[in-house]
Amino acid sequence: MTARALLVVVVSVPALAGLASWRVPRPAAAGLTIGASAACLAAALVLAGQGPAVALGSLLRVDALSKVFLLATALVYATGALFAAGWVPLGTGPGPAAYGRRFFAGFNLFAWSMLGALCLDGFALLWVAVEVTTVVSALLVGIDDTEAATEAAWKYLLLASLGLGIALLATVVLYHAGARVLGPAYQLSFERVLAAAPRFSPPAAQLAFALAVLGYGTKMGLVPVHTWLPDAHSEAPTPVSALLSGSLLSVSFYAILRFDEVARRAAGPTFCADVLAAFGFASLGLAACYMASQSDLKRLLAYSSVEHMGILAVGASFASPVALAGVLLHVLAHAAAKSGAFFGAGSLLRRFGTKQLAGITGGVYALPVSGPLTLAAVAGLAALPPSGLFRSEFLIVSGGLAGPGRAAALALVPLAVLASLGLGWFGLGALLGTPAAGTQRGEPSAWAAGAMAAALAALAVLGLHPPGPLSELLARAAHQLGEAR
Amino acid sequence: MASGAAALSASPSALASSTELVSLLVVLTELAMLRALLARTQVRLYCLQSAGLAALAATAAATQHVGELWALVGLTVALKVLAVPWLLSRTLLHTDSSAGAHRRLDPAATLPAVVACALAGLLLARHLPLRPASFPPFALGLATVVVLVAFLIAIVHSDMVSQAVAFFSLENGVSMLGLAVADRLPLLVEVGLAFDLLVAVVALAVVMRVHHRRTRTLSADLLARLRG
Numbered sequence: 001m002t003a004r005a006l007l008v009v010v011v012s013v014p015a016l017a018g019l020a021s022w023r024v025p026r027p028a029a030a031g032l033t034i035g036a037s038a039a040c041l042a043a044a045l046v047l048a049g050q051g052p053a054v055a056l057g058s059l060l061r062v063d064a065l066s067k068v069f070l071l072a073t074a075l076v077y078a079t080g081a082l083f084a085a086g087w088v089p090l091g092t093g094p095g096p097a098a099y100g101r102r103f104f105a106g107f108n109l110f111a112w113s114m115l116g117a118l119c120l121d122g123f124a125l126l127w128v129a130v131e132v133t134t135v136v137s138a139l140l141v142g143i144d145d146t147e148a149a150t151e152a153a154w155k156y157l158l159l160a161s162l163g164l165g166i167a168l169l170a171t172v173v174l175y176h177a178g179a180r181v182l183g184p185a186y187q188l189s190f191e192r193v194l195a196a197a198p199r200f201s202p203p204a205a206q207l208a209f210a211l212a213v214l215g216y217g218t219k220m221g222l223v224p225v226h227t228w229l230p231d232a233h234s235e236a237p238t239p240v241s242a243l244l245s246g247s248l249l250s251v252s253f254y255a256i257l258r259f260d261e262v263a264r265r266a267a268g269p270t271f272c273a274d275v276l277a278a279f280g281f282a283s284l285g286l287a288a289c290y291m292a293s294q295s296d297l298k299r300l301l302a303y304s305s306v307e308h309m310g311i312l313a314v315g316a317s318f319a320s321p322v323a324l325a326g327v328l329l330h331v332l333a334h335a336a337a338k339s340g341a342f343f344g345a346g347s348l349l350r351r352f353g354t355k356q357l358a359g360i361t362g363g364v365y366a367l368p369v370s371g372p373l374t375l376a377a378v379a380g381l382a383a384l385p386p387s388g389l390f391r392s393e394f395l396i397v398s399g400g401l402a403g404p405g406r407a408a409a410l411a412l413v414p415l416a417v418l419a420s421l422g423l424g425w426f427g428l429g430a431l432l433g434t435p436a437a438g439t440q441r442g443e444p445s446a447w448a449a450g451a452m453a454a455a456l457a458a459l460a461v462l463g464l465h466p467p468g469p470l471s472e473l474l475a476r477a478a479h480q481l482g483e484a485r
Numbered sequence: 486m487a488s489g490a491a492a493l494s495a496s497p498s499a500l501a502s503s504t505e506l507v508s509l510l511v512v513l514t515e516l517a518m519l520r521a522l523l524a525r526t527q528v529r530l531y532c533l534q535s536a537g538l539a540a541l542a543a544t545a546a547a548t549q550h551v552g553e554l555w556a557l558v559g560l561t562v563a564l565k566v567l568a569v570p571w572l573l574s575r576t577l578l579h580t581d582s583s584a585g586a587h588r589r590l591d592p593a594a595t596l597p598a599v600v601a602c603a604l605a606g607l608l609l610a611r612h613l614p615l616r617p618a619s620f621p622p623f624a625l626g627l628a629t630v631v632v633l634v635a636f637l638i639a640i641v642h643s644d645m646v647s648q649a650v651a652f653f654s655l656e657n658g659v660s661m662l663g664l665a666v667a668d669r670l671p672l673l674v675e676v677g678l679a680f681d682l683l684v685a686v687v688a689l690a691v692v693m694r695v696h697h698r699r700t701r702t703l704s705a706d707l708l709a710r711l712r713g
Binding site: 150 | 615635699708
């Protein structure tokens with residue numbers, strides 16, 4: 001299959017699966033979703049080993065940078081589909097059947113919108129796709145039809161849309177900056193804009209970047225525009241929480257990196273580095289504090305996402321190629337670890353009937369397979385070796401220490417350790433604590449354990465020995481990002 | 486239309502004045518939305534504001550002889566003047582919540598914030614590294630004011646329709662700013678933005694109806710249990 005055909009597969013198969021899921025019975029919808037996600041993951045893996053690919057004229061284009069994010073999204077889509085097969089109720093009445101159809105249709109369309117955002121070539125089209133991700137995912141957040149889910153969906157929809165209004169402004173300003181060089185009417189394709197970026201007006205490019213960080217940062221969960229995130233992640237169905245955290249936040253980070261590439265070429269690296277470091281440290285610091293005092297399991301994981309987005313932002317502020325390679329590895333490893341942790345949280349929720357940490361104890365005893373896997377996922381999220389997050393954070397810090405951002409790299413370490421302690425507290429209490437009398441033992445779903453095992457296997461591979469083609473891809477993407485630094 | 490265009494191009498000062506006047510109308514509708522007590526009134530004001538935006542786009546199309554801008558005029562009218570207000574009105578009708586006067590602050594208390602937004606918008610626009618291509622510089626400041634006041638509406642009003650209108654009017658402010666500084670955005674992009682707006686209004690309406698079904702109100706005050 002040619003790269004062009006693979007690209008078309010990535011952006012069409014999830015949409016077709018989504019539309020078909022609306023019409024078929026729930027088991028068939030689950031099967032379709034697993035098949036579609038596996039096809040997308042396979043296509044993303046094959047694309048990762050190839051050069052830039054273009055399809056549908058100039059509408060679709062992937063380069064090294066977008067391929068890294070494509071892999072992360074396809075991985076969470078595939079493991080999430082496996083988990084969802086056992087998570088979504090199998091009931092035969094009109095209620096469960098309709099829920100199943102709605103869920104799988106929305107799940108596939110959500111994945112499609114994110115994969116599309118990563119494949120579309122251009123700043124404006126990227127914005128359109130990210131806005132579509134908001135709408136589709138907000139409906140999924142509210143799908144459980146509870147009071148809390150409706151509140152979370154509304155806040156998410158409104159805040160993310162307002163944030164994306166700012167991101168639209170960033171796109172308009174970028175267009176204005178380019179119009180002086182490229183003429184009054186031009187396409188906002190990445191390659192064309194990047195080639196002309198050194199001749200852009202530096203203040204206009206800086207303004208576009210600052211607005212993009214504020215706008216897309218809302219979707220990425222950067223402090224102080226993160227307030228929708230803990231609510232949406234905790235109230236969404238578990239497979240959707242995994243997609244939100246493991247993929248959607250990264251897609252927004254990808255959009256920021258695209259603006260970063262342009263702004264650095266136009267105005268030099270200092271401004272972009274300062275903005276990213278400021279937002280990154282604010283996110284990391286606040287998340288570390290909140291994680292230490294969380295009583296809700298899924299909110300704890302949501303704040304862990306804010307923490308990791310902070311690490312990504314700080315890492316992207318470093319000029320070193322080593323740090324940038326670490327940032328990109330972090331995107332992949334966070335996708336694997338966070339989806340595994342959310343799947344574990346979902347299984348605990350099913351077993352204990354509560355998200356409150358006080359009500360969960362002895363998880364490893366109660367869930368003989370997914371309990372230990374959850375423990376491994378939490379250890380991975382806390383960046384303990386051999387997790388891929390240990391390797392990525394090590395690369396980020398060592399890259400930062402080697403460059404001018406030495407103080408920032410040093411400050412990163414205690415904050416990340418503090419956040420890890422918050423997670424560790426959960427691990428010790430909820431998973432390793434003494435089980436309450438009468439605690440039932442058994443797995444709620446074999447699919448869930450399988451999905452967790454797949455996500456954790458990916459995390460271990462990333463930590464122990466990333467495959468050669470993947471390392472090459474990360475190096476190419478880091479080089480692409482580092483060209484302007 | 487051609488003679489109108491010729492007349493406009495023949496007197497640039499008249500063109501600048503009319504552009505400023507329509508831009509001012511857009512800002513005034515935004516301020517009226519902030520002050521309005523009824524969600525239904527806000528929807529009507531949004532409709533009027535969108536018509537003003539369409540007039541601005543038509544002015545730019547006529548003076549610059551850009552065919553694509555006429556398509557933008559058509560899109561703005563079809564979507565923002567007709568479809569979005571219709572959908573919002575239907576939601577209000579369906580939920581029987583036309584009164585919807587839920588405010589977190591009374592109008593007098595918002596006055597200092599409005600003045601601050603207006604001053605900040607106008608001052609900010611003077612220092613932004615943006616030079617309008619065909620619009621008077623004042624219009625840029627007015628567009629910035631619309632964007633800032635839209636945020637204020639979302640904060641001050643605590644009913645769901647008003648908050649949705651705030652988002653739509655923010656988008657109008659960004660569109661106005663786009664017309665001022667980047668009026669040749671490709672048509673494909675404009676169509677994409679319009680499609681997004683349509684999808685967003687449908688999603689917002691769905692969540693509003695779900696909330697109303699449970700609580701019999703569109704007040705967002707009841708959506709304050711989660712801690713963020």
